[in-house]
Amino acid sequence: MTDKHNSPDEPVDVTDPKLTKFDIVKEGLRRDGIEILHYEPAFPKPNTPEERRVERFIALCFVIAGLGALGFVVVYAFWPWHYSYGQASTMSKWYTPMLGLCLTLALGGLGIGILTWAKKLLPKEELVQDRHDGGSSEADRVIAGATVSTVLDDTGIRRRPLLRRALLFGAAPLGLAAIAPIGALIKPPGDSYYHTGFDAKKYNDGKPVRLMLKDGTELKPSMVAVGGQVTCFPSIPDGATNKHAESPTLLIHLRDDDAAETRKNAFSQYKDAQWNNFVAHSKICTHVGCPASLYEQQTNRLLCPCHQSQFQVTDNAKPVFGPATRALPQLPIDVDDEGFFYATSDYLVPVGPAFWEREA
């Protein structure tokens, strides 16, 4: 009998009523090419004190898990959760940690219980399974190929061109319908990279665009003290919103000698960009577009907090440190008859980081 069972070629008749359950399991494994090397119950003698100890531990884990889950519900329903301001360690400050603690107990208790059950109470067994060689047998592959080919022949798609084309027409637009929503996400930027909200012709009916604060107050020279700086926006509808996200500008009031140096250093196209001791530069870093707005009023440097680029305001805001390679574009400014700052033109070069179509 034993020899017969172990021979791999002759299947055991699993309907044989004489077989035990374990025999059937063993036969099932054998048919899958799995061999049992070693199999023994974790506790050969049932009900030993050691076994009962393990049982008690697992039970305790499950009870803790249950209490944790109940605690979670209770905390969720009854713990005061309205945030209370201040240094004091109030109940409400413990709301989230308590939820976390209860959930930890619930999930942790359940997990540790189940793991311990599997490790300590299930039989110790060692199984070996042969690894399969890759690929089906030659015969299987020939059969599969013939089947597919025959099905295609049965449809007659090769000799019925009308049906073939009609199917193509019916199915292809469906693919298009799937792609279209993704394509709609891509919006061509057009020429928007070349214009900011300070473009008078595009956004203000040709009237020069004034500079304003975030709250809409239009800027006068008296509003920024020497050594001061202010973030300003084009004074047009939605000028300080994301609709004109390319427009934020830093207006800086330099000291006399720094302003003179700035004027001396100015690129030829920026000769008239400065108004008295005021200069305005784009706030968007030319590296990857962070707000470069950390202004050091003694060294006249603008810093970008993201990658530590530094720009020298007194020298056309050229980069002097860090990964940025382009100077911050300068906004040409002047003061109108009513005493308000306005941009004499849009930025002369695109603001922000480089892009493919940008000319060097």
Added chain:
Amino acid sequence: MAAPVRHRHRWRRRLGALARFVGALALVGGIYTAFAPGIYADEPKQNFDKLAAEGKELFDNSCVSCHGKNAEGVKGRGPSLIGVGGAAVEFQVNSGRMPMAKQEAQAERKEAVFTPEQAEALAAFIQKLGGGPEAPDKKWLADAVANADVASGGELFRVNCASCHGFATGGGALSSGKYAPSLRDVPTDQIYEAMLTGPQNMPVFADNQLSAEQKAEVIAYIEYLNNDRDPGGPFTLGRFGPSTEGLAIFLVGITTLALATLWIAGKS
């Protein structure tokens, strides 16, 4: 029989204690009102010139080597103080930044060398020399901060201050060893003076840009942030925000997980 007697004793003792307590309170209160009458009255009008003269004496002893004999500055050592105003002097002196310990990238906050009264005298001297912004009235500032709109202050803080001082007042790095200092434990009047005068590399936020009331709002917001509890308890990580917090949880979390997997692998 013993119990009622003890009760009477206890009552008498309690009444006696109450009487003594009330008496002590009255005594302390009386002494306080007798000796501190001027605390809410107008401050005695000191003679400004006398104060300035006192300040000049201090200046001649402690400041001339870097700021020059007439506060005109010494090239390569210290800037001119003409026109910086009393607010700048009180900020630098009361925060301990001046006198500087040594010439370096940035003067840092330390134990103040001069008393607030001496700082006031120095401020009077500099004010007399060249004018400039003056320190705020302490009582006005306290009232203004107490009644300020915190939400509006938060808006102003995020627009004007957060880029350097961080979203949670932790401060941050600037160029070449300079830094924006943390705003924790900075007295309100010094925050006010810093905005008004733009010490070192901080931009100036004069009254025509941020009005006195708006400055009080910003201060109220800073106080609000500083007086709240950190969710991490003692682990504020400098209040620098997501970068340090992310790094910390990454290092600690990944290390813990790696050790846990090693432990699990070792067990089975």
